[in-house]
Amino acid sequence: MVQEEIRRGPWTEQEDVQLVLCVNVYGDRRWDFIAKVSGLKRTGKSCRLRWVNYLHPGLKRGKMTPHEERLVIELQSKWGNRWSRIARKLPGRTDNEIKNYWRTHLRKTAQERKKAATSPSSSTSSFSNCSSSVSNGNSPTVESVPISETKERSFYDTGGLGMLTAARGNKTSQEEEAMSQKVYSMDEIWKDIEFSEDDVIQPIYDGYGEGGCNFSSQTMASPVWDDHPVSLWMMDDEETKMFPPISNQFYSFYNQESTIFAG
């Protein structure tokens, strides 16, 4: 048996759409199955991660608000590095995002502290505005983290998937220009999917996106299960083969959208 090559690295738009379609149809469980029927040469694990951290419609785009920052700091001090737990308190934020955020600030803070230690005169430094409750055994050395002094660009601010797309390939200037005019965000993808599959499956999501990011982790796809209690998961390998990879369906969708994706 020849092991099929597993793809790694950054996801392409095509893969993203394929995955979204699959999850839309089959739900966000059984990732190995999804990986198989989707035709994606990815592991189930990879699919899940991509979905959870990037494609989930409830994800909030944009940089952390001061309130969120404060919350992260407080919860981290309370619970330590229980990122998934912390993430549950921040609707629309993923554990990965919070983890990365914390790591960045942790490093920043460590540097600041180091600096402060070497120059006593600046010991009060810039952290005086931080939550006072921080600092217990859980968090390594951080006592506080600067809140909202972020001048950094925001990945999501600039178009999320669209920006990723622009960043990913070696686009020609024409393509980049087109991209800048037509940023194809996940929200739009979802709208398109809802539209194009309207008669195939009930839209699972309602009220996603900016402002409506009240997703509780189970909102996604579960309706599919509710509607199909004797689920597709009961297929064995043979049955799986009878399920054409979703990519076939995908291509019809993809073709419709090709002008957007391919320019």
Next chain:
DNA sequence: AATCGATACAACCGCTATGGA
């Protein structure tokens, strides 16, 4: 204009928890 370091984010890896056979 080129280079380099810092930053932010995506993705992977390894381990653990959980549930079903």
Next chain:
DNA sequence: CTCCATAGCGGTTGTATCGAT
């Protein structure tokens, strides 16, 4: 009870981008 498959979690790494020099 044990074994196995799968999902989930936390840590780590890779890389694109930006700003400073």
